[in-house]
Amino acid sequence: MSKIKPRVFKGARDFLPEQMLHRERITDVMRKVFKKYGFSPIETPAIEYLDVLAGKYGEDADRLIYKLDYKPGTKDQAALHYDLTVPFSRVVAMNPDLTLPFKRYQIQPVWRADRPQPHQGRFREFYQCDIDAVGSKSMLIDAEMVAIAYEVLKTLGFTTFVIKINNRKILNGITQYAGLDSNMTQEVCRSIDKLDKMPWEEVEKELVEKQLPDAAIQKLGDLLTKNLSLESLAETLKNNSLAQEGISEINEIFGFLNELGVDSQHYTFDLSLARGLDYYTGPIFETKLKDQAHMGSLTGGGRYDQLIGMFTGKEMPAVGTTLGLDRIFTAMQQLGMLEPVKTSTKVLVAVFSKEEMKYSLQLASQLRTNQIATEVYPEPEKLKKQFAYADKKGIQFMAILGQTEIAENKLTIKDLSTGQQKMLDIQEAVKVINGEIGIEI
Numbered sequence: 001m002s003k004i005k006p007r008v009f010k011g012a013r014d015f016l017p018e019q020m021l022h023r024e025r026i027t028d029v030m031r032k033v034f035k036k037y038g039f040s041p042i043e044t045p046a047i048e049y050l051d052v053l054a055g056k057y058g059e060d061a062d063r064l065i066y067k068l069d070y071k072p073g074t075k076d077q078a079a080l081h082y083d084l085t086v087p088f089s090r091v092v093a094m095n096p097d098l099t100l101p102f103k104r105y106q107i108q109p110v111w112r113a114d115r116p117q118p119h120q121g122r123f124r125e126f127y128q129c130d131i132d133a134v135g136s137k138s139m140l141i142d143a144e145m146v147a148i149a150y151e152v153l154k155t156l157g158f159t160t161f162v163i164k165i166n167n168r169k170i171l172n173g174i175t176q177y178a179g180l181d182s183n184m185t186q187e188v189c190r191s192i193d194k195l196d197k198m199p200w201e202e203v204e205k206e207l208v209e210k211q212l213p214d215a216a217i218q219k220l221g222d223l224l225t226k227n228l229s230l231e232s233l234a235e236t237l238k239n240n241s242l243a244q245e246g247i248s249e250i251n252e253i254f255g256f257l258n259e260l261g262v263d264s265q266h267y268t269f270d271l272s273l274a275r276g277l278d279y280y281t282g283p284i285f286e287t288k289l290k291d292q293a294h295m296g297s298l299t300g301g302g303r304y305d306q307l308i309g310m311f312t313g314k315e316m317p318a319v320g321t322t323l324g325l326d327r328i329f330t331a332m333q334q335l336g337m338l339e340p341v342k343t344s345t346k347v348l349v350a351v352f353s354k355e356e357m358k359y360s361l362q363l364a365s366q367l368r369t370n371q372i373a374t375e376v377y378p379e380p381e382k383l384k385k386q387f388a389y390a391d392k393k394g395i396q397f398m399a400i401l402g403q404t405e406i407a408e409n410k411l412t413i414k415d416l417s418t419g420q421q422k423m424l425d426i427q428e429a430v431k432v433i434n435g436e437i438g439i440e441i
Contacts, residue, residue: 011116011124018342023329026156027107030129030323033152034105037144039131042104044087046111050077056086056307058186058278064112080111084130085279085304085320092134092318093311100135107325120296121330132320134308139249142283142303143256145321149287149299150262152323157337160290161298164270167250168280168302170233173243174223174271177236178216186278188212192224193274196288200225223271230269249283275300279307285321295331299323342394346433349376349399350386359401363411363426367399370430374399391416397433415439 008014015023031041053065066080081087084106092098107129116123131148133141146163153161168185171192175185191206200221207217228236230247237243250269257267275284284302289295301321308316332338347367349360360376367374375395377386383400390398398421400412405423413429414421420439424432431437 009124011114013123013125018340019329021341021344022332022338023325026325026328026332027127027129029155030107030152031105033148033155034131037103037131037148039103039105039133042088042091042106043108044081044084044091044106046080046109047078048081048087048090049075050079051075052090053079053082053086056279056310057082058190058276060190061277064114066111066113082112083110084108084128084322085132086307088130088132088320089304089308089318090311092308092316096312098134101133101141102135103131103133106130106132118330120294121324121327122296123326127325129323129325130320131323132318134316134318137305137317139252139283140256142249142285142319143253143260145301145319146253146257146267146285147260147262149285149321149323150266153287153298153328154266156328156332158289158298158331161266161287162290163267163285163287163299164273165250165253165267165283165285166270166273167246167283169246169249169282170237170243170271171246171274173237173240173246174220176242177223177240178219180212180216184212188220189274190276192220192272193276195224195272196293228271233271246282253283275302279304281305283319289331292331292334295327295334297324298327298331340394345373345375345393345395347372347374347397347399348386348390348393348395349374350383350401351377351380352383352402353380356401356403356406359406363399363401366426367430367433372430372433387416399429413439 047068050067054062061082065082068078068080070076070078088104088106092102107127109125110128111125114122114124131145146165149163171189172182172185175182175188180188187210191203191210194203194206204217204221207220223233223236230250234244234247258264273284273286275286280302282303282305285300286297287299288297299321301319303317303319305317306315308318349364351357351360357380364374364376377389387398396415396417398414398416400414402412405411410423410425411429412421412423413432418439422439428437432439
């Protein structure tokens with residue numbers, strides 16, 4: 001029998017329980033917050049027709065789509081979805097009777113033929129946790145996207161994050177201000193978006209290589225290197241109606257964020273934020289960690305009022321953001337925010353003999369009825385071996401049923417973290433396991 005070398009595809013990963021338990025907790029936090037704001041779950045196929053995905057993200061991103069070797073070159077050619085926003089737009093177009101505004105969340109893996117950078121939380125297969133709302137132009141919806149990202153990160157324990165906010169209308173406006181045609185906005189945005197990774201001088205070189213006029217580059221540099229406030233920018237661009245519209249929208253979002261109780265230390269206007277995807281049309285937002293610059297964005301999104309129109313033929317306002325599970329998980333690992341955990345089991349019930357196993361099973365059933373995660377050791381072994389199993393797996397409590405305990409309808413509960421133990425009735429044992437009382441009663 002030939003042997004196949006086991007290996008994982010580059011840019012993908014296995015997750016063992018010690019990782020998955022943390023990842024489940026993170027997504028549980030997200031789901032609770034999403035639902036608090038009225039978002040409902042949907043799911044879409046991993047496979048989409050290539051023409052549904054292609055031409056929606058921009059030239060650079062389109063190259064990263066994983067195309068499948070299925071009827072290549074025909075209208076039936078398929079690909080793995082690159083993100084969840086375009087599939088969501090397709091869903092909206094195919095379901096015209098949805099109650100608007102329609103607010104959905106979606107947690108699924110996506111695939112990109114990108115260069116893996118594990119230290120930055122960048123992989124070829126990764127999870128996106130998306131929220132989107134379609135059918136409203138209100139900036140309240142945009143503000144909710146920021147508020148949700150803020151609440152999730154605060155709940156998970158992050159303290160040094162900042163949500164950067166800008167507006168594509170402002171970027172379009174400064175392109176006009178620089179004397180460039182509007183069709184140059186995407187090229188300008190792709191370069192500006194690199195300012196968080198490189199100094200202006202490097203971005204300037206890129207703009208020169210794109211053959212932008214020197215005067216235009218000078219004007220862009222004057223704006224982007226001065227860290228202008230919204231008020232200063234509004235004065236500088238007072239004759240540009242498109243930029244003024246974008247500035248007004250951001251001011252409206254800031255007002256809503258204040259009313260929603262979002263701490264102003266955790267969000268800011270940032271003119272250099274551009275986000276590279278072509279489909280954004282209004283406010284855009286992205287979350288960075290102040291002390292983890294290499295990590296990239298933990299969350300990111302914006303308004304895309306024209307994307308759904310590619311499927312329906314008419315404009316439909318929409319806005320969304322994604323919370324990157326893999327970026328967040330990697331950041332929490334690097335910041336030491338994850339306590340070691342190997343199992344969700346709270347109690348291991350020992351087994352002394354085949355004859356007494358029925359009592360162990362009855363006890364396990366009682367503990368599970370009280371919502372306590374419980375394992376029964378599957379066969380009678382020496383207690384030393386059963387204790388060693390519990391200790392190695394990180395199970396905190398052992399429940400022991402010997403002849404004395406069975407006769408008195410009690411159990412001995414042992415806390416392996418302290419070494420303390422005591423014989424108790426089931427109600428007292430439940431309170432000890434749940435941390436309601438100490439083991440010394």
